[in-house]
Amino acid sequence: MRQPTLRRRLQLIIALAAAMLLAMPVVDVLSVREVNGGVEALEHEYVPLLRVGADAQARLVALTRAFQEAVAAQDPEALEATAAQKAELEALLSEAPALVDRADLALLRRHLDEWYASAFGVSQELFSGVVGEELTVRIADMQEKHRVVERDLERSLTLDPARLAAGFERARRVGLYGLWARMSIRVPLTILVVALAIATARRLVRSLDTLRDGFERIGRGEFDRPVPAEGRDELADAARHANRMAGNLKALDAELRRGNAELERTNRELESFSYSVSHDLRAPLRSVDGFSQAVLEDYGDRLPEQGQDYLRRVRAGAQRMAALVDDLLRLSRVGRAELHRAQVDVSALARAVAEELARGSPERPVEVEVEDGLVAEGDAPLLRVVLDNLIGNAWKFAGRGARPRVEVAGLHEPGFAGFRVRDNGVGFDMAHAGRLFAPFQRLDSARDFPGTGIGLATVQRVVHRHGGRVWAQGEAGRGAEFSVLLPKTKDEG
């Protein structure tokens, strides 16, 4: 499998950033150690120097006092003991740090030896009691030697400001070097990571934009313009998948269109056929009905009662069939008529339907209540068909209740507006709700309630042609409610 580039780049960025973050403390530690090293060097050189210097001076003073005390006490043993003190002083000198000039130190040792010998000799002389003229000369000489030793100590074992400054300068340089070292790692690494991140982010955004545009085109159904798939990264992969998907969608779309066209053609043929059949059926039916009526009117008195009854039955059958054919024709027209959408005053339509029904059967005391201001969007004649059927049904079935009553009220959903028609009639069993809207399906007995069974099928076809929904709710013996929702193309207001 191909290694996806984008992932590798993101991994590289993360690795670099992590390396940078990890390297920084390491470099910090190293450079701090460097600086500390410089300071420690100062400490290792100057602190011992100060210590040895101060100590050596103190020991020289002590040694001098030891000579004086030995002489004061006239104690030869104490005088001999000064040798140990001198040895200690010499040992101390050997601890002098490397900073001290070895030649200076050697000179100091020699001068110390000379002074010690001189002081020892002078002390021995002093034991004898008299400070002769010659001894005063030797004392002066000894004192000069003492001064030389003191000067040597001063010169070689005390803090030299120039040296100290040089030490600090060295430590400072080390610190500065550490800073530069840190910066020289941090700055390029940071620039590298940031540049890489920016480049990757740009590429990512560009690829995502391309991908989004591609998906938008696919969404619009432009399957012929594939998403550009350059490079070898994941987004290019995604683009290639999108293109493949677009190809499949295109094939499906074409197939669907073909199927649809076929279906439409078949449907048209079927409708045209059923229209022709219905239309052609009407003329013979009119003949049957008309001539049956003529026989009844012209020769009724010559026919026995039973014959007249048969003829009346023939006429009723013919009339029923004519109604059926009319309904079928209406259903067919509903399917074929062009839609002219407009805002329709549903309340007014419903009242007109109710008035017509009341006129048709004035003996029925049905109470119809229509909510004011009901508005829906649709084709007015077709909505009239819907209301004719629904209110007609309600009127028909409400007849059996104690107080027959039909109610037309508004119904709203986001993007939809509609109405519901409710009666308090016989209702229906919800188990059969699915069959309600199929043509020629009747839940009730045709004997009890007149009708062709095409009305609700017509309602459903109209509503579906509007892109709306229609459904029924009911309970046996407790009335039924039919709801219609039609889409709104314009905002209410």
Added chain:
Amino acid sequence: MDIEPGERRRTRRAALALAFALAFGWRHGSGEEMPAYHVVVHPENPVASLDRRALARIFLKNTTRWEHDGEIHPVDQSPQSEVRRRFDEEVLGRSVAAVRNAWQQAIFSGRDVPPPELGSDAMVLDYVRRDPQAIGYVSGKAELRGARAIPVR
């Protein structure tokens, strides 16, 4: 220079001693009558007299230059000698041991070198006669022989 009562007394004593000497021949008088020491300088030294404090400062080397000019070269006597004992006690106001101790400190600390201690009056006188900047002291009985004694006030 004012003459103090002490000096007048010493002058009287000197006159008395001279009278004795004239009467009984030149000889040493008793310790009671003779001064314990003479402070001697080179005959050319213009110093007329010194008081005890100035003398002490010279012998402890606190004063190192003559008023007229030149370095002062004090010279001491042996620490065992009587004249040293008297001089240290009367002039320096301390015992010989204390003075020596102080000098030893000065020796080893390098502050100063003590005056040379000479073994006898004769050696002191000899030293003084040789060195115009020298100052020393000799016992009262010593013959000055060319050195000049200066009165101590």
